[in-house]
Amino acid sequence: MLTRSQVKAAQARTAEILEDAGIALSAEEREQVEVASFGLDDLETEGLQLVTYVNTDRYCAKELVLFPSQTCPEHKHPPVGHDPGKMETFRCRAGKVYLYVEGEPAKSIQALIPQRSKDYYTVSHEIVLHPGQQYTILPGILHWFQAGEEGAVISEFSSTSRDEFDIFTDPNIVRVPMMKD
Amino acid sequence: MLTRSQVKAAQARTAEILEDAGIALSAEEREQVEVASFGLDDLETEGLQLVTYVNTDRYCAKELVLFPSQTCPEHKHPPVGHDPGKMETFRCRAGKVYLYVEGEPAKSIQALIPQRSKDYYTVSHEIVLHPGQQYTILPGILHWFQAGEEGAVISEFSSTSRDEFDIFTDPNIVRVPMMKD
Numbered sequence: 001m002l003t004r005s006q007v008k009a010a011q012a013r014t015a016e017i018l019e020d021a022g023i024a025l026s027a028e029e030r031e032q033v034e035v036a037s038f039g040l041d042d043l044e045t046e047g048l049q050l051v052t053y054v055n056t057d058r059y060c061a062k063e064l065v066l067f068p069s070q071t072c073p074e075h076k077h078p079p080v081g082h083d084p085g086k087m088e089t090f091r092c093r094a095g096k097v098y099l100y101v102e103g104e105p106a107k108s109i110q111a112l113i114p115q116r117s118k119d120y121y122t123v124s125h126e127i128v129l130h131p132g133q134q135y136t137i138l139p140g141i142l143h144w145f146q147a148g149e150e151g152a153v154i155s156e157f158s159s160t161s162r163d164e165f166d167i168f169t170d171p172n173i174v175r176v177p178m179m180k181d
Numbered sequence: 182m183l184t185r186s187q188v189k190a191a192q193a194r195t196a197e198i199l200e201d202a203g204i205a206l207s208a209e210e211r212e213q214v215e216v217a218s219f220g221l222d223d224l225e226t227e228g229l230q231l232v233t234y235v236n237t238d239r240y241c242a243k244e245l246v247l248f249p250s251q252t253c254p255e256h257k258h259p260p261v262g263h264d265p266g267k268m269e270t271f272r273c274r275a276g277k278v279y280l281y282v283e284g285e286p287a288k289s290i291q292a293l294i295p296q297r298s299k300d301y302y303t304v305s306h307e308i309v310l311h312p313g314q315q316y317t318i319l320p321g322i323l324h325w326f327q328a329g330e331e332g333a334v335i336s337e338f339s340s341t342s343r344d345e346f347d348i349f350t351d352p353n354i355v356r357v358p359m360m361k362d
């Protein structure tokens with residue numbers, strides 16, 4: 001688990017990155033930035049910061065913030081009840097994103113696989129997103145992503161988000177929902 | 182109908198406003214900015230510019246751009262087949278937005294109702310959105326909105342968009358889909 005002060009520091013850094021990208025948050029949103037370390041206790045390597053703007057039973061929108069070279073570990077969104085699984089569109093707003101999905105593997109990938117967890121990164125079809133570029137990930141497709149050296153901001157447009165049902169390749173991962181300080 | 186050169190000018194102006202707001206578009210998106218004059222031939226007064234990032238059978242995301250004091254006329258999103266009607270969240274990214282929906286009328290509203298069409302603005306419950314503020318409009322609810330004097334950029338997160346089914350209060354309005362040059 002991250003300490004309270006680690007969470008607060010990551011929240012403040014996230015708000016600053018968004019501000020630099022021209023993205024305004026309300027005071028309440030700044031306080032509620034979600035800091036996900038996936039139970040791995042190395043936020044800088046494997047982690048993700050999220051601001052959820054809206055999540056209804058019909059659609060969801062978030063900003064995803066990655067620190068420099070930070071990685072969101074490999075996972076997929078399974079069907080949940082009548083929902084065929086989350087479908088999501090990643091639109092890069094700032095920085096650079098290396099995104100990997102199922103499909104033809106790249107000969108060599110540009111991202112750096114976190115060594116401690118390297119067995120749990122299994123897909124390597126590479127998509128590189130710069131600001132103004134986007135990619136839609138279909139339900140049930142394994143994917144992971146990493147920021148370039150400058151970090152990244154991604155707007156995520158999607159169907160309903162039910163993070164607690166996400167299936168991670170790494171069995172050590174615990175996807176805790178909304179961590180507040 | 183707008184002329185081809187009017188459309189091209191509005192597209193270029195829209196791309197510039199988005200760039201000023203720190204929102205990057207691809208070259209293709211810049212070419213395909215939708216310029217909606219609603220068949221009223223007075224774009225500066227009643228009109229809207231749109232960039233649709235994604236519109237699937239599950240969710241939709243757009244940027245809406247309003248020129249200074251430009252107004253999107255009153256309308257609602259009815260049920261279409263099994264869809265209960267479009268639900269949409271407006272998030273102000275830049276400028277100021279005066280949004281009007283059904284509900285307790287404001288004693289006096291801050292927006293300026295377009296005089297030529299004044300009989301077709303019937304709801305006046307007022308919400309004012311600054312950058313970082315948002316509001317969700319439920320299906321079937323009449324609404325209209327106007328930018329402040331500096332114009333506005335709104336990110337719209339929503340269920341599937343089927344603009345051709347929108348019901349406008351003004352019977353003179355024709356909501357033409359996607360106008361390309």
